[in-house]
Amino acid sequence: MTVGWFAGLVHPDSKQLTEALRAAVRDGSLAAGSRVPSTRSLAQELGIARGTVTRAYDQLVAEGFLVARQGAPTVVAELLATPAQPDAPEPAQPGVARWDFRSGRPDLSSFPRRDWLAASRRALRDVPTDDLDYGDPQGHPRLRVALAGYLARERAVATTPGNIIVCNGYTQALSLLSNALADQGESSVDFEDPSAPHLWDIPAGFGMSVHGIPVDGEGIDVSQLRSRAVVVTPAHQFPLGVSMSSARRAELARRAKDEDLLVIDDDYDGEFRFDRQPMGSLQGMGPDNVVYAGTASKTLAPALRLAWLALPSRLVGPVRELKRNSGLHAPLFEQLAMAELILSGAYDQHVRRSRATYRQRREHLGEALRGMRAKHRPHPAGISAGLHVTLQLDPEGPTELEVLDRARRRSVELQVLGPHWLSPGSHPPGVIVGYAAPSDHAFRPALQALVSVLER
Template sequence: MSDGLDLYLPVSTTRPAHALETALRAAVVDGRLPVGTRLPASRALAADLGIARSTVSEVYSRLAAEGWLESRVGAGTWIAGFPRQAQPAVAQRQSPPEYELRGGLADAGDFPRSQWSAQTRRALAEMPVSAFAYAPPEGAVELRDTLAGYLARTRGVAVTAAEVLIGSGFGDLLSLTCRAIRARGGKRIAVEEYGHERHRRIIAESGLEIVAIPVDSEGADLADAEADAVFLTPAHQFPTGVPLSPERRRAAVEWANARDALILEDDYDGEFRYDRRSIGALQALAPDRVVYLGTSSKALAPAVGVAWAVAPPELLPELLRQRSLSGVTPSGLHQQVLARFLDSHEYDRAVRRRRATFRTRRELFAQLLAERAPELRPGGLAAGLQCLVELPDAAAEERALAAARQFGVALEGLADYRAPGGNPDRAGVVIGYGAVSSARAARALALAADALANGLSF
C-alpha cells in the first residue's frame, strides 16, 4: 500500500460499498482502528481491495457525515470517534492502589539502564552472526559459562556449565521441571504450606498432585511427606522469611535419598541477606538430588526475561525434551547481554545496591511498626524483599487488610499464600518493601504500619 497502512477489511464483490462501510464501522468499534488513525487514501485502499476508487470515496463521505471519520484538507481521512448512538459500553475499572507493598516484587525504577545499554552495545559488537540465530535449547554457552562461575562464587552451588539450563523466566523452568518429573513417572509433589499461588497452578498444570507440608520456625517439615519431589525456598522461606534450619536441610537430603526423589530449590532472593553472609544453596549438599532454580528478576527486572536451572545430569535430557515440546526459547540477545553484565560484575553491583535499599526499608518499617504497634514486629531473617508480621487471628488479618485498602496500600495476608490443606489458624500480613519507589517508600511503609495497628483494634 502506497502510504504504508495495511488493513484487513473483508469486502464482498457483489455489494462492495455496503461491505466496506460495515467492515470499517466494526473495526472502529472493536478497537482495531483506534481514534486518531489515518486511513489509506481512497486510491490506495481501492487498489488493495480490488474495488472502484469511487466506491471507497463514497463510503468515506458517508461515514464522515455520520461522525465516524474526519476528512482534513490536504491531510487525508482519519478515524474521528464513535457517533453518540454507537459508543461501546466501557466496563468500570477499579483504580489500582496508590502504594504497592505486596511480597516478592522489586521496583524496576532503579534498573541500571546505562550499564545495561553499555553491555548491549558490547554484545552487538562482539556477537558472531551465528549468535543471532535461535539460541541452543540449553541456552547460550557464554551465559552458561558465566553463570556457573557466578553461582559457585556467590551461592556455593556445585555446578559446571554443562549442568546449567537457561529459561525465559522462573515459571518457564518450574513448568519444565515438573513436566520432566511427571514424564519420569512422578505423581505427587510436596510444597510448603505457604507460597505463591501462581507456582502451585504451574505445578498442578504439569499433572502432579500437590500436597502441603507444614512450615514452622525451622522452615519446612518433610517428616511425613509422601511424594516424588518437593518444592522448597530453603534460604528464605516465602513468605514467612524463616530459613531452613541445618537439621531440616540434612533431613531434606535424607528424605530425597530414601525415596529417590528430587528437591526443587527456589533461590528467589538468596543474594539479599543483609545482616550477615547469605545462607548457601541447599544444592551443594546433594547436587544429584536438587534442581536449583534462580532468576534475574529480583536483582534486575522481570523484563530481562532470563532465569536459570542447575540440574542433575541424569535429568537434563528430559528437561531438554520438555523444552523442545514447549516451543519456548529464551531471547538469545538477552542471554548474550546478561552474560556480559555478569562478566563485568555489573550484576554484583546491582545486587549490592538493592541489598542496601532493602535493608534501609526493612529497618525503617521496623521502626515505624514499633512506634504504631509495639506489640508487633517483623518476622523472619533480615533479608529479601518482604517480611511477615504475624497477627493474633484471621479477624485481625482481615481488619488490617481492610484498613490497607482504605489507605490505598496493596497488601496480602498470610491466607492469600496458603496452600489447600495448610494451617488455617496462623494469621498475618506480608509487607513487601521491594516494589515501591524510593520516593514513596517512607509514606507507604508508614501507612502499612498504621493498617497493622488497626488490625489490633476491636
C-alpha cells in the same frame, strides 16, 4: 444502489476496494450468499474504471471471500461470511494502589539502566553473526558459563555450564520441571505450607496433585514429605521468612539421596541476606537430587523473564527437550546482556547496592513497627533477609480481612497470609509486606501509610 459498505470510498483504487469488500464480508455487512454488484454498475457508482473493480473481485475470489460462477452473478462466499469475532476481553488488570508493598517486587526504579545499556551495546557489537541463527535451547553458552561461575561463587551451587538451562522466568522453569516429572509418571508434588499459590497451579496443570507440607521455625518438616518431588525455599522461606536449619538441610539432602527424591531449591531471593553472609544453596549438598533454580526477577526486574536451572545430569536431556518444544531458547540479546552484566562485575555491584538499600528499608520498617501506638502491634517473623517480611497479627487484633480493607481505603497494596495456606483450617493470621517494591523517594511516605493501616 442501497449497499452501504462502500459509502466512505472516494474513487478507490483496486487495493482500497478489495480491503473494503473484505472487511464488509468479515463483519457481515455483506451477507453470505448475497450478490455483489456487477463490475459495470459498481464501477459507475464509484466513478472508477471497470478494470479496477474486476481486479478487486478477482483478488477476493482467489482468497475465497467471493464465489464467481460462469454465467451467474458473483456472490459472497458461505464459509467466510461469518461476522468478525468480538475482541477477546482483556483480563482485568488490578490497578496498583498508590503505596505498593506487593511482595516479590524489587524496586523497579533502581533497575541499572546504564549498566544494562552498556552490556547490551557490547553484546550487540560483539555477537558473531552465526549466533543470530536459532540457538541452543539450553541457553547461550556465554551466559551459561557466566552463570556457572556466579552461582558457584555467590550461592555455592555445584554445577557446570552443561547442566544449566536458561528459562523464561522461574515460572517456566517450574513448568518444564513439572512436565518432566509428569512424563516420568510422578503424580504429585509437595510444596511448603504456606507457599506461593500461583506456583501450585503449574504442576496441577500437568495433572499432578499438590500436597502442603508444614513449615516450622527450621523450615519444611522433612519427616512429613508425601511425594517424590518437593519444592522448597531454603534460603528464605516464602512467605514465612525462616531459613532452613542445617539439620533440616542435611535431613532433606539425605532423604533425597536415599529415596531418590527430587528437591527443587527455589532460590528466589537468596542474594539478599542482611544479618550475615547468605547461606549457600541446598543444591550444593546434593547436586544429584537437587535442582537449583535462580531468577533475575528479584535482583533486576521481573519483565526480563530470565531465570536459570542447575540440573542433575540425568534431567538435562529431558528438560532441554521440553525447553526446545516450548519456544526454543530465551531471547538472545537478553541472555547476552545478562552474561555481560555478570562478567563485567556490574551485576554483583548492583546486587550489593540493592542489598544495602533493602537492609536499610527493613530496619526502617522495624523501627516504625516498634514505634507504633497500637495495642495489638504486629511482629515481624523470620530472618533478616529478602524483599518481604511477614508480620504476624495479634489474634486479638484486627483480622486479615480488616487489614486488607483498611489498606484498600488508604490505597496501600499488600498481601495477607490466608491465600498462601494449602491445608484447610485455621492458621495464624499475618500480613506480607514487600518493602522492596516502592521506589526510593516513595518509601518513607509509603511506610507512614502502612503504619496507619496497621495502627488501630
